[in-house]
Amino acid sequence: MLDDITCKEDFYPFTAIRSAADIRVGIITIREKWKLLGYDISLCSEIKESGIDLKNVKKIPANIIPSQKVLTDLLQSENFDSEELKQRTIQYPWHIFQNNHWAIKEDFELITKKRASKNISSTNKIIGNDVFLEEGAIIEHCILNASDGPIYIGKYAEVMEGSIIRGPFAMGEKSKLKMGTKVYAATTLGPYCIGGGEIKNSVLFGYSNKSHDGYLGDSVIGEWCNLGAGTSNSNIKNTAGDISVWNQSKQKYFSAGLKCGLIMGDYSRSAINTSFNTGTLVGIACNVFGNGFPPNFIEDFSWGNKNYELYKAIQHIDNWKKLKETSITESEKKILSNIYYQKNKHA
Numbered sequence: 001m002l003d004d005i006t007c008k009e010d011f012y013p014f015t016a017i018r019s020a021a022d023i024r025v026g027i028i029t030i031r032e033k034w035k036l037l038g039y040d041i042s043l044c045s046e047i048k049e050s051g052i053d054l055k056n057v058k059k060i061p062a063n064i065i066p067s068q069k070v071l072t073d074l075l076q077s078e079n080f081d082s083e084e085l086k087q088r089t090i091q092y093p094w095h096i097f098q099n100n101h102w103a104i105k106e107d108f109e110l111i112t113k114k115r116a117s118k119n120i121s122s123t124n125k126i127i128g129n130d131v132f133l134e135e136g137a138i139i140e141h142c143i144l145n146a147s148d149g150p151i152y153i154g155k156y157a158e159v160m161e162g163s164i165i166r167g168p169f170a171m172g173e174k175s176k177l178k179m180g181t182k183v184y185a186a187t188t189l190g191p192y193c194i195g196g197g198e199i200k201n202s203v204l205f206g207y208s209n210k211s212h213d214g215y216l217g218d219s220v221i222g223e224w225c226n227l228g229a230g231t232s233n234s235n236i237k238n239t240a241g242d243i244s245v246w247n248q249s250k251q252k253y254f255s256a257g258l259k260c261g262l263i264m265g266d267y268s269r270s271a272i273n274t275s276f277n278t279g280t281l282v283g284i285a286c287n288v289f290g291n292g293f294p295p296n297f298i299e300d301f302s303w304g305n306k307n308y309e310l311y312k313a314i315q316h317i318d319n320w321k322k323l324k325e326t327s328i329t330e331s332e333k334k335i336l337s338n339i340y341y342q343k344n345k346h347a
Contacts, residue, residue, distance in 0.1 A: 009249035013265030026103025101186035104168035222266035
């Protein structure tokens, strides 16, 4: 599997930390989807499956979202030029939430095939048939509408009373929805996330919190992020015009279409009542606070409008990780140090 330089740069801030293959879209990551389809993949190596010759597909772009249809086209296409492959090749961060409705449905079929859901409590109001609970999932006194798409609740996840969910929706292992949360279609909470308030067509990669009232829409949030109480984003301009998002590698704005909210890189946080404008992009390890709207682009390691010192950022990230009973790794420290020094080299 291959991360080419364009893919790596255009998917900033998410590919500053990970391969495009480890981006979450739908219920699981691109790499995990390949595994469920029966393929063992690794970066810059051939996809291998016993009994199938894939010599003409030696370097699969890491930003292709796999499905059974995509897999068929890959086997038949040498140049990745079929319409299905073009449609399911994601290049920019906003392509994650734009493909999430379709991807949740595809992943739901893969994950739940020939499996039975755990019992769903009769205290809930269920509309439609495609609601699946994994082992240990807790949900009571909620409304789940799966008439337009499936609802997937991961292992030991909890949906607190009074929550209203419209599918397609997915939440990962040990994630939580707080009381009275309103979730609209095409939303994913990765593992160990917390959701609250109002969320629509958004993806939280994992270990991130949007715990309180406020609106998150048409957005992508990396890992280990925290949105302070009352944080909201705009997802459409008051003019209903085209939204432009900053591309750091090319140093110019690109069109994201009619709707785009907040793009937030890993380890970043916002203060209470922060209001993000349409198409705001926040880099890695930022602490966002201050008067008025934050800028539409916030550089890596920003502390308000100042530099976030590396040792403080690492200490604070470790503090947040301890809240979820883990700690920062040496590998993470090395990655963060590289990003920090790269930024300051060009300052």
